[in-house]
Amino acid sequence: MAELLRVEDLHRSFNGFPAVRGASLSVQAGEVVAVIGPNGAGKTTLFNLVTGVLLPDRGRVVFAGVDVTRWPAHRRCRAGVSRTFQIANVFPRLTVFDNVHAACLAHARKGFELFRPASRFAVEQAWEILEVTGLRGQAHRLAGTLSHGDQRILEIALALASRPRLLVLDEPTAGMSPEETASTLQLIARLNRDHGLSVLFCEHDMEVVFSTAHRVVVMHQGRTIASGPPEQVRADPEVQRAYLGGEEAEGPPVRSQAAGGAGKPMLQVEGLHTYYGLSHVLFDVSLQVQEGEAVFLLGRNGAGKSTTLKSVVGLVPPRRGAVRYRGRDVVGLAPHAVAQLGVGYVPDDRRIFPDLTVWENLEVAVRRHGYWTFDRVFELFPVLREKRHHRGSHLSGGEQKMLAIARALVGNPDLLLLDEPMEGLAPRLVRVLEDRIRQLKATGLTVLLAEQNVGAALRLADRGYVIDDGRIRFEGTVEELQANHEVRRRYLLL
Amino acid sequence: MDAAAVLGQLVVGLSRAMILFIVSAGLTLILGVLRVPNVFHGSLYMLGAFVAWTVAEAVGSHPAGLWLALAAAPLVTAAVGLVLERLLLSRLYHREHLMLILFTFGVMLVLNDVVKLLWGPTYRSLVPPPSLQGAVTVLGVALPKFNLVLLVAGPLVGLSLWLFTHRTRAGRIARAAATDRDMVAVLGVDVSRVFGMAFGLGCFLAGLGGALVAPTTSITLGMDHSLLIDSFLIVIVGGLGNLWGALAGSLLFGITQSVGLLVWPQFAVAFPYAVTAAVLLVRPTGLLRSAW
Amino acid sequence: MSGRVLLGLALAALAAAPAVLPPFFVYLLALVLVTGLLATSLNLVLGYGGLYQFHHGVFYGIGAYTAAVGITRLGWPAWLAFLAGPLAAGLAGLVIGFFCVRLSRLYFGMLQLSLGSFVWIVALRWYPVTGGDNGIHGIPLPPVLQTLPGAYALVAGAVVASLAALRAVVRSPFGLTLQAIRDNPQRSEVMGVDVRAHQLAAIVLAAFFAGVAGVLYVALERSVFPSMLFWVLSLEILVMCLLGGWFTFSGPLVGAAVVVGLRTLAGRYTEYWTLMLGVLLILLIFFLPEGIMGHLQRRWNAYRALSARPATAGDVRG
DSSP states (O other): EEEEEEEEEEEETTTEEEEEEEEEEEETTTTEEEEEOOOOOOOOOHHHHHHTTTSEEEEEEEEETOOOOTTHHHHHHHTEEEEEOOOOOTOOOOOOOOHHHHHHHTTOTTTOOOSSGGGGSSHHHHHHHHHHHTGGGGGBBBGGGSSSHHHHHHHHHHTTTTSSSSEESSSSTTOHHHHHHHHHHHHHOOOOOOOOEEEEEEEEEHHHHHHHHEEEEEEETTEEEEEOHHHHHHHHHHHHHHEEEEEEEEOOOOTTOOOOOTEEHHHHHHHHEEEETEEEEEEEEEEEEEOOEEEEEETTTTHHHHHHHHHHHHHOOSSSSEEETEEEETOOOOHHHHHHHEEEEEEEEOOTTTTTTTHHHHHHHHOOSSSSSHHHHHHOOHHHHHHTTTGGGGGGGGHHHHHHHHHHHHHHEEEEEEOOTTTTOOHHHHHHHHHHHHHHHHHTTTEEEESSSSHHHHHHHOOOEETTTTTTEEEEEEEHHOHHHHHIIIIIII | OOOOHHHHHHHHHHHHHHHHHHOOOOHHHHHHHHHHOOOHHHHHHHHHHHHHHHHHHHHHHHHHHHHHHHHHHHHHHHHHHHHHHHGGGGGGTTTTTTHHHHHHHHHHHHHHHHHHHHHOSSOBBBOOGGGGOOOOOOTTTTEHHHHHHHHHHHHHHHHHHHHHHHHHHHHHHHHHHOOOOHHHHHHHOHHHHHHHHHHHHHHHHHHHHHHHGGGGBBBBBBHHHHHHHHHHHHHHOTTTHHHHHHHHHHHHHHHHHHHHHHHOGGGHHHHHHHHHHHHHHHHHHSSSSOOO | OHHHHHHHHHHHHHHHHHHHHHOHHHHHHHHHHHHHHHHHHHHHTTTTTTTOTTTTHHHHHHHHHHHHHHHTTTTOOHHHHHHHHHHHHHHHHHHHHHHTTTSSSHHHHHHHHHHHHHHHHHHHHOHHHHOOGBOOOOOOOOOHHHHHHHHHHHHHHHHHHHHHHHHHTTTSHHHHHHHHHHHHHHHHHHTTTOOHHHHHHHHHHHHHHHHHHHHHHHHHOOOOGGGGGSSHHHHHHHHHHHHHHHHSSHHHHHHHHHHHHHHIIIIISOHHHHHHHHHHHHHHHHHHHTHHHHHHHHHHHHHHHHHSSSSOOSSSOO
């Protein structure tokens, strides 16, 4: 088989942070290759480097024998590399047909044809693509009104318009229901089998990968660490270490007083259905947090952790379902009202105020009096005391995370929602933060911890939930989860 | 062209810049915190001038008349702005930008006609009290007394605004809301109150500018038109939401116009536009940092 | 197919107007046509292109002034002046557009406002050439244009032709690509579309047709005013597009008809017609944000979907 794509030792950093540091893979003509790895492994960056959205610091990308490393995206597109995006990226105000038609016209270089109607060009190609992808029946709907799954399929249709030889799909089944996932996989298989397309895609769900890919490439912390047929990769001890690493407990986990459901319910979420626009993102999510507990909400990237927390706080109001805080219904309350009731929220993207100093950042959040004074917060995070007159934008990533937590604490909440506090932190900082959160818990604060870092979450919490694709997949104690290999393998490892 | 003429022009230019600064500061505050381009800002400026005239006329020739007018006019415009924001504008925040611009344009049309309704089409003049009339001779140049008042008022307003946004909690919260309103809400702050306050303050400044300019020029319908475009250009050139930027832009505007009057009087008015266009061509986001 | 019938009726009505309507209404109709063309040209870049064209009036004014100055100061024959106007406007579109297109959204609009205001102030002050704040009046035109039916014929003919051209552009591959750029510029870029070039081309086209509207105004009124270059007019045209519906082709025309009609007719009975326009605009933003034609089109689509085939879940857009 001819080698269609070869990626050699790619490196790419952002502001000193190495997103990709030594990634290599190859795709033979007619193959379906899957790239898997946890969030932060560098998959999307790798795909951006392959398709030309980003240029690498080091390394080469060779397509069909030609060095395309420095080519811009649209040039690679013309050469036969076509991609879809992780977030549905279609033309919302155009009909499905017009979406694909526009893409076909662009490929046919008819963009500047001014005087003859568009219906004279590239119409058959557009219908062909709609037929292959199964979108023919929806051709006259506005793309913005399609379901999330159908929009992702439309994405693929758009990518097909440029008659690619290699299709690069960034998490094609993310956010899809099981039925939609199945039909998307069938589409990929069809495109490969019947139309000879080579496919490179990245995924989290091992089941998806197993059923569709000829070969699997594993990424971890910016490097490709294994490559081969799916079964072989799954059994690879280095791969297993990469995902299970850090799960050994370091120090005995702290059990809060109320472990075991003896306390009063502080937060009750029942049957939550949340939408982002027309995308149905949360399906019947229910969970409970008792007073004094620490509860984990584990899930990979895009599973719905942040959305759940945002629905609780009121930033993304749910369409159906109930959220009760201390018995009181809070759905429909403005976020500031929810916060004033005693709910503290630390978003995953920090969102500190860059223009204000550390001290001023904290000052904005002072709400009630209680245990957490500025002094106590500075005791918890001494580096913030040192830098209290520094502007937020001058703090490092880790310091900003600490500031975000400190800011939530200063409002003296009764319930603290932490969204991925460990994300993007170096291992040393992760341990520091774990320690701090342990200290928080010791003061009796109730915590709901949404995390991807399984080891840290299991060390900090007593019991919790696993969420995937917007649905709760597991509920139980730490021990129960550690014993449940099926759940861990399906929803947490890859 | 002698030094006296230059100095005289400079003072006039600077005092004009001060008025522009006060009005633009209000506009940039609204743009920075609420992200609303307030097209009726100029109408409030005009309203401020007319209200100042009415109050001064009512009080008569008493010297306190002007000061009362300077106090009343901004309060009236702030109240008008606040009512419009609370009742109508606040319902549109989630809509796209273009809708907000068109809404404020609609309000501008309404306000302008309301002013016409209440005061009629003839122009008015506000005569400053005797103590502030006439000129003061400095270095052999006659400088109008009231212009000197403006030269003091400008920096005073600037300083107060700076103190407010940097040294008070409310001001800092407003700055935080300008960068990330959702985060501020999640920390327990009622963002709509912050918006109301910022909008009211911005409208206050518009009215203050109008009241301050009233004694120096004829008060007419249509005085808002060119002021609004000047103000917007200043705010863009200075950097959206940036108070120092508003100052820089205003100084640029006022001084280039004075230079123009000395160099090419017929086209003096065009100088500021040429300069701002030039700046924007080179640095489209403005001289100083934008809030967003 | 009923669209064609409607179109035919409209064209017939336009042709018959001078014979049937009193002169004032013929004049009004001509004015509506000119303004409608101006608004439709704006909508090419606003509704179809998604650009914040805040000072479209500049091209209108440049077209008109070029013709006026050409005839009165340079002694050009009318046909040359009328040709030069749109060309000058198109050229201005190229220059201004070139600088603006590098910026996004609000900054695009602001730079345009700035450059446009500069043009305005020059026209306002350059008395010997542009007539200063008086403008130019009583522009001599060929005799056939000095009669109302003659002027009307030119206006109606040119507007119909221009609208037809604009409609062809909108339905061409260029038009579809432009809309794709409006919806998602990054995606378009990745598909191989030169976004900047397309937007610039759209601006030049829009400017050209605004210039056509400008010279038609000269044919009708025989005057030009600096207010044609002022930002208030530009915002008014924007309002017309919104009022009529800026995602439809005929929306701006309808909007222009409403505004011009309101101004002329209401202006006879009250001097506070701008108050009415302002209130109308505010009501529109709250209750009818898609504009008149937008709303009607949505109702029409829903009706057709319901009656034509069995409704499938989620198919009918409410």
